[in-house]
Amino acid sequence: MADVLYQWPDAARVGSRVPKEKFYDQGSVSPQVRARFVSEVARITWAYKLADATINLPDCEAVPEIQVFRLEAKDADVSDQVLTVIDKAIPTPIIFEVVRVTHGGSQARMVAAYKQPGSGAPKLSQYLRTSWLDAALERQPLPTAISLPTLYAALLEPMTNVEVRPGEAMSEVADRLRLVASLEREIAVLERKIKNEKQLNRKFELRRTLKSKQSQLEQQR
Known part of the structure; x- marks a missing residue:
């Protein structure tokens, strides 16, 4: 799949900083993972909320909204353990944009796990990623979609190493x-x-x- 960074709609902008403590000051988070938050993450921003009210796409019970969280990395990357804590704290699907600073400038990539809601904690697939891209790269418009579930599948597709087949549900892609x-x-x-x-x-x-x-x-x- 082609690597891409998306131009998120202005109408969906949130831009709220989220304290790291909101996630790791929970009894279920181990001291080791809390230490990863401190050492790996400089800032967490709830950047955008893709929803019926913001981008005029109908939702469903499984995908009522899609959140975009921007994570500024202190070093080379942000570990899956940190992403998992954030993902499990937020019931709706999340697309992460991880940003890091290198000698050549700022780089960014998308990271996400397919999230299946359930009666308890949401079920997460393995984490999927694009390659690191120049953060100044021209961003692409969002994929054409008729609903939030189809948009969610389209956003995840560039991060997979499989071809999403016509009519295939994202749960089936996760199984593959x-x-x-x-x-x-x-x-x-x-x-x-x-x-x-x-x-x-x-x-x-x-x-x-x-x-x-x-x-x-x-x-x-």
Whole structure:
């Protein structure tokens, strides 16, 4: 998928700074994760709220709003542990824009986990990311969408390493992403075994299994 940064609509702007303590001063957050908040995050901004009232797209129970949070990193990145705490504290879907300063200037990328609401804490997929891009890069308009759920799927698509199929729900994409990650791990293990295997017949057997797993992986993408 092509990496992209979006031009978020002015009508959806919030621009409110959120104290880090709001997230890590919870009993369920470990001291180690609190330390990550302190060492990794300079500022958290609730930047935009994409909703029926702000961008005139109908919502649904699963996607009543989409929040855009901008995280200013103190160093190279913000860890998944920090993102997870924020995600679980906010019931609606979040698109993170992580910004960092390098010797070459400011860089940004989008990060998000597909969020499925439930009776308790929301269920999160693995975190998806675009590549780091020049923060001054010209931003693209939001994808064309007829509702907030379809917009949510379109916003997540550039971060996935699979093709979103016509009519496919984002929950189905998340299931495929989990399967892809599992197959990638299996393939990596098989490749190491083949490299170290001394017996020729066993090496041939492992290669057949590897070819089968690679074919499955290609089908899922």
